[in-house]
Amino acid sequence: xxxxxxxxxxxxxxxxxxxxxxxxxxxxxxxxxxxxxxxxxxxxxxxxxxxxxxxxxxxxxxxxxxxxxxxxxxxxxxxxxxxxxxxxxxxxxxxxxxxxxxxxxxxxxxxxxxxxxxxxxxxxxxxxxxxxxxxxxxxxxxxxxxxxxxxxxxxxxxxxxxxxxxxxxxxxxxxxxxxxxxxxxxxxxxxxxxxxxxxxxxxxxxxxxxxxxxxxxxxxxxxxxxxxxxxxxxxxxxxxxxxxxxxxxxxxxxxxxxxxxxxxxxxxxxxxxxxxxxxxxxxxxxxxxxxxxxxxxxxxxxxxxxxxxxxxxxxxxxxxxxxxxxxxxxxxxxxxxxxxxxxxxxxxxxxxxxxxxxxxxxxxxxxxxxxx
Ligand SMILES: Nc1nc2c(ncn2[C@@H]2O[C@H](COP(=O)(O)OP(=O)(O)OP(=O)(O)O)[C@@H](O)[C@H]2O)c(=O)[nH]1
Ligand SMILES: [Mg+2]
Numbered sequence: 189x190x191x192x193x194x195x196x197x198x199x200x201x202x203x204x205x206x207x208x209x210x211x212x213x214x215x216x217x218x219x220x221x222x223x224x225x226x227x228x229x230x231x232x233x234x235x236x237x238x239x240x241x242x243x244x245x246x247x248x249x250x251x252x253x254x255x256x257x258x259x260x261x262x263x264x265x266x267x268x269x270x271x272x273x274x275x276x277x278x279x280x281x282x283x284x285x286x287x288x289x290x291x292x293x294x295x296x297x298x299x300x301x302x303x304x305x306x307x308x309x310x311x312x313x314x315x316x317x318x319x320x321x322x323x324x325x326x327x328x329x330x331x332x333x334x335x336x337x338x339x340x341x342x343x344x345x346x347x348x349x350x351x352x353x354x355x356x357x358x359x360x361x362x363x364x365x366x367x368x369x370x371x372x373x374x375x376x377x378x379x380x381x382x383x384x385x386x387x388x389x390x391x392x393x394x395x396x397x398x399x400x401x402x403x404x405x406x407x408x409x410x411x412x413x414x415x416x417x418x419x420x421x422x423x424x425x426x427x428x429x430x431x432x433x434x435x436x437x438x439x440x441x442x443x444x445x446x447x448x449x450x451x452x453x454x455x456x457x458x459x460x461x462x463x464x465x466x467x468x469x470x471x472x473x474x475x476x477x478x479x480x481x482x483x484x485x486x487x488x489x490x491x492x493x494x495x496x497x498x499x500x501x502x503x504x505x506x507x508x509x510x511x512x513x514x515x516x517x518x519x520x521x522x523x524x525x526x527x528x529x530x531x532x533x534x535x536x537x538x539x540x541x542x543x544x545x546x547x548x549x550x551x552x553x554x555x556x557x558x559x560x
Contacts, residue, residue, distance in 0.1 A: 200234065201267070203239075204275070205264075205274045206224055206240035206275045207252075208241065208243065209243050219488045220489060225238060226402075230304050231303055231304050236269040237267035239260065249282070251276065261286070261289045265290060270292055271292055277296050277298050280329045280331075283296065301458070305462060306318040306322055318465070320370065320464075325459070380468055380472075392447050393447070395446060395476060395477065397409055397449065397480050398481055399453065399483060399493075400484065405450055407541035408541045429450060429472040433446070449473075454496055458496075473506050477558065478509060478554065481497055485516060485518060513535075513536035519543045
């Protein structure tokens with residue numbers, strides 16, 4: 189069988205299954221299905237077709253009614269897809285049910301995001317964190333892999349018990365590896381803590397740029413610090429927080445030191461395995477003096493993005509930190525849209541990292557917040 193999960197030269201065709209439940213409008217649901225397509229493409233998969241399914245009934249077998257499930261599976265197969273990618277989490281048994289129903293493989297949103305993190309990790313810490321998330325995800329799904337193997341080999345694999353033994357050995361190996369990864373990450377986390385304490389002792393305020401993936405955090409970081417961190421039109425371009433110390437003239441004619449941190453982007457339904465694994469990286473924002481929430485104001489799903497960002501900040505215990513909203517990508521908005529946004533986000537800064545519009549106002553807001 190073709191190994192679907194690595195980025196290959198010929199992209200395996202996949203079918204996207206977006207999910208719309210009662211909480212989303214059609215525009216939002218479509219934007220989120222498009223986001224799923226962006227994630228799939230980031231991983232090097234080719235999108236053969238997509239559908240946003242309106243789910244009213246939550247049948248535990250498939251996570252939707254069985255009639256709808258049958259229809260979706262048929263459509264995916266007709267589109268020539270080798271895999272259905274779901275915009276939600278599937279339990280290990282749901283994954284198996286879908287594979288039985290469709291005869292092709294499945295991937296859920298969690299696995300997709302975890303694999304992107306793994307493929308994009310550049311530093312040792314990011315690589316360890318991504319591997320930890322992968323292992324935590326794989327552990328409860330191991331038996332599923334073996335059942336598939338047993339089927340391909342005519343059932344003899346599991347029936348003789350050899351699969352069983354192999355499964356146990358692999359489980360033990362993964363548990364041990366998880367232990368090692370956690371140990372190494374804890375050591376790196378302590379180093380990070382030492383660096384942070386040093387910064388805190390020096391009393392330099394820290395301003396962290398947080399927000400949804402692809403909102404323009406790294407672009408704004410470059411504009412604010414004059415640095416050259418990578419900016420890409422890709423989801424999760426940044427996996428390591430980059431801190432830059434800068435000096436700004438202050439109103440009294442002196443200067444003020446400030447550390448500006450670019451952080452890893454958030455995404456709706458960030459897999460909890462990833463949140464656990466990337467804890468020390470994500471924690472950087474929880475330690476900041478002030479936060480700048482960078483929002484892609486031109487995205488039709490911006491409300492969902494804002495909601496996600498606020499939820500993640502709350503989970504990280506960062507919701508009490510003074511926050512400035514930067515409505516970014518203002519260069520692609522018309523004046524009426526800008527007006528409406530300013531009403532929805534009072535006190536925010538309308539900016540463009542591209543044209544540098546609104547950057548002075550953003551600096552003023554930062555200064556004001558730091559004086560509080
Ligand atoms: N039109 C326009 N595009 C922008 C602006 N700011 C950023 N972009 C584009 O948006 C894309 C994402 O920018 P990044 O700065 O990498 O976004 P990020 O928030 O750091 O993304 P992650 O690191 O993936 O979370 C890039 O293609 C940028 O060129 C802006 O003000 N206007
Ligand atoms: Mg970035």
